[in-house]
Amino acid sequence: MPQQRDLYEILGVPRTASQEELRKAYIKLAHKYHPDKTGGDKAGEEKLKEINAAYDILKNPEKRQQYDQFGTTDGQPFSQGPFSGFGGGFDAPFEDVFDMFFGQGPRRRGGARPGNDLEFHLNISLKDAAFGAKKKIRFHRQETCGDCKGSGAAAGSQPESCSQCRGTGQVRVAHGFFSVTRTCPQCRGAGRIVTKPCRSCHGAGHVKTIRELAVDVPAGVDTGSRLRVTGEGEPGAGGGPRGDLYILMEVTPHELFARDGTMLLCEVPITFYQAAMGDTIRVPTLDGEAELKIPPGTQPGTHLRLRGLGLPDLRGYRQGDLIVKILVETPARITRRQRDLLKEFEDNNDPRNYPLQQEFREKIRRSRE
Numbered sequence: 001m002p003q004q005r006d007l008y009e010i011l012g013v014p015r016t017a018s019q020e021e022l023r024k025a026y027i028k029l030a031h032k033y034h035p036d037k038t039g040g041d042k043a044g045e046e047k048l049k050e051i052n053a054a055y056d057i058l059k060n061p062e063k064r065q066q067y068d069q070f071g072t073t074d075g076q077p078f079s080q081g082p083f084s085g086f087g088g089g090f091d092a093p094f095e096d097v098f099d100m101f102f103g104q105g106p107r108r109r110g111g112a113r114p115g116n117d118l119e120f121h122l123n124i125s126l127k128d129a130a131f132g133a134k135k136k137i138r139f140h141r142q143e144t145c146g147d148c149k150g151s152g153a154a155a156g157s158q159p160e161s162c163s164q165c166r167g168t169g170q171v172r173v174a175h176g177f178f179s180v181t182r183t184c185p186q187c188r189g190a191g192r193i194v195t196k197p198c199r200s201c202h203g204a205g206h207v208k209t210i211r212e213l214a215v216d217v218p219a220g221v222d223t224g225s226r227l228r229v230t231g232e233g234e235p236g237a238g239g240g241p242r243g244d245l246y247i248l249m250e251v252t253p254h255e256l257f258a259r260d261g262t263m264l265l266c267e268v269p270i271t272f273y274q275a276a277m278g279d280t281i282r283v284p285t286l287d288g289e290a291e292l293k294i295p296p297g298t299q300p301g302t303h304l305r306l307r308g309l310g311l312p313d314l315r316g317y318r319q320g321d322l323i324v325k326i327l328v329e330t331p332a333r334i335t336r337r338q339r340d341l342l343k344e345f346e347d348n349n350d351p352r353n354y355p356l357q358q359e360f361r362e363k364i365r366r367s368r369e
Ligand SMILES: [Zn+2]
Pocket: 145, 146, 147, 148, 149, 150, 151, 152, 153, 198, 199, 200, 201, 202, 203, 204, 205, 206
């Protein structure tokens, strides 16, 4: 039985990693092994499946705990993941494990096989992430060839039974002391060979098409959110179901707002006059503006909260707040008259109105005792 790789090792994080660290490591790897980057090569695809499967378990605190404790979840560390094509779990028959080990995925003689899952990267704005959006996406997908109905054989001809495996799709090969069953190399497990290939698909049985899909992006998604669209992957074989489509979200950073979960943070500069006197100002929100009361005597760095103007959580239970961080801006230049006025202002200052400075002087005094 081949040893499954450690899930933490797959994501390159220590076992003590926080959920946020896990998420960040996952996003980084998912981008690195995305078909756009790897050119869709097989090794990259397998790696991506492995990463997705590992993250699928570790992102769920319950499953993660179970994995930490038992080294598995439900005895089937990978088969529960959305990329079910990866392997049959620990209880799979030897042939399947053997095939899985060599990266071919499980094949069952003559049985139905589900289609491959697909992944799509979708960039959305912070506003769309907050309010949800309908997005049209276009992606490449293999479809069963309509001309040969997937057989790969030209019209009027039939695929022939494979001579090497006599139609079983499997051959036995000596492997050390064992004789193991392997997928037939000549027909790649199909059991049949196409002698007169279909002209539309050149015998492959499937053709590359462009699929256009309207996707409902739910409010509250964040970078790293994965949206599953059931049955929009590639077609299955032998009557197997279609795979699924996974949409991996990436929220474009906003110029004004930083995001932390459901919370939005915006830094707003005001004058020291406004900070001292108090004011009501208009601050930007994701879809417009809101009024914000600045109390007299507001200090730089003060956080003022606008309730409900952040983002919703994905399940819609909660609406986050917009936090306005006050920056007090000292004028870059002043006129002669302003200088005189400020001088007069300073001369009339009462030290008791500066508690921070009083406290500071008190600390200095104490430290010298
Ligand atoms: Zn065809």
